[in-house]
Amino acid sequence: MPELFNKEGLATCSVARELCSIPLGERIPTVSELERSCGASRGNIQKALVNLKEGGAVALEAHGQNGTLLTGIDYLALAAACGVDHITGAMPLPYTLRYEGLATALFTLLNTGDIRAYITFQRGSEARVQTLLDGSTDYCVMSRLALDDYLGRGYPLVEALDCGPLSYVGRHVLLTRDPKRSDWSGARVGVDRSSVDQSTLTARYFADKDVELVDVQYTHIVDMLKTGALDAGIWNEDDLHVRAASVATSRLEGMAAQDGNTHAIVVVRKDDALMGRLIRRLATCEQVRSIQRKVMENELPARY
Template sequence: MDDFDSRFLTRNGLAARQLAVLLLNHEPDTRLPRVRDFAEELGCGNGTVQAALQLLEESGAITTTARGHLGTFLVRSDRAVLWRLSGLGTLLAAMPLPYSRRYEGLATGLRGAFEQAGAPFAVTFMRGAGARTAALLEGKVDLVVLSRFAADQLIADHPVELVADLGPATYVGAHGMLVRHGVDLETPGLRVAVDHTSEDLRMLVERVFAGRRDIEWREVSYM
């Protein structure tokens, strides 16, 4: 560890790391909060914030400029350096099992987007929207990929939020139901497969057979 890096272990350096997290939310050419506002949020003094800002400038993470009564503006930020100094580590995303080219493409696109944003990114594959959401709530992953259909239901039931809507058909092209040849859906006593780890499958199948008490449900992995 060189002399400069060791400065980030001091009180001012620790404040700089906390400040780096906050600055990740600011775009270039925007006005920064006042020093005393940063100080209040970080729970430290104005002088500590000023020293922390100077450390971040010296590290090449940011460039700021004072514009008189307009305040201090963020001229430039290097998100990769800010992320490294923040100590946030690698973001872990949980995605569905990559059983189609569409899922594989989505995983590749997400990795590229995060790398371009300067954030280390890794993917773990996990079957079932409910299981992925449980992993998020337990702090095992930082974000999850869900269909919007499943997300709307899970957001209503759990303390999670939607951070990005990637638009229609980025997750799946369409939903469908497979029926054995020659079987009529109105046939009494139908045996219907359902995978309760998949919010999409569960909700769609239950919607198709809503009100039917004669259905014999069979727990089967959708894979």
């Protein structure tokens, strides 16, 4: 492969990224089309295609007037052609064994060959999405509920991998100071607006109740309940802090099933087809769940 930062190398990287979005067996863009989309000369586009074929990144089959078909593709080789030697992801804070297992799975599976994996931890999906969109990270993890919310607001995100039910959380529960309370009029309820999951579930549960929403960090909900600063809050039952606290927990009665909220989704930028394909090449739902389960059952130490 050519040096990445000369014109031929840049063209090779651009063509590699374009080919990532082409399904196997489909026609690839013509050289003229690639000239326009990649902003490179015809000669460098032709060299780029030769480089990718000779490097084993793609297999192409010419069909005359019907164009050239993509008959084979190696996403690791394409990543190498683009100078991708590491993958950085953003995850929620690893305060539960479930999150530790998920982090261990992604760290283990995405560390392969010449690629190294790194994980940053950030509170709230808003922060994780922002680091993804500004290019600081290559993927972020959120729930299906959160992804649907962002897509509904037009964010340029796309699902790379669904890790399956119960891979993100077990369930969210209502935490209260008084387990017998049924009238929520005037109750002070904690809401963390940086977390789509927590804020959405809170809004849904208390939609028809006259409560005072108090802005909090979700990590402070239990302590604020114990001191009397809050009367109620919704949070993740997996949190050991919740289980150890002297606060009452109850199911979120009257709400739709939380299944979408329990799925961990690995999300990439919509314009980064290479990263999405690479993640799916390196990790499957079954592999992620297997490693996560072993960490949760103390069969494997957490490593991330």
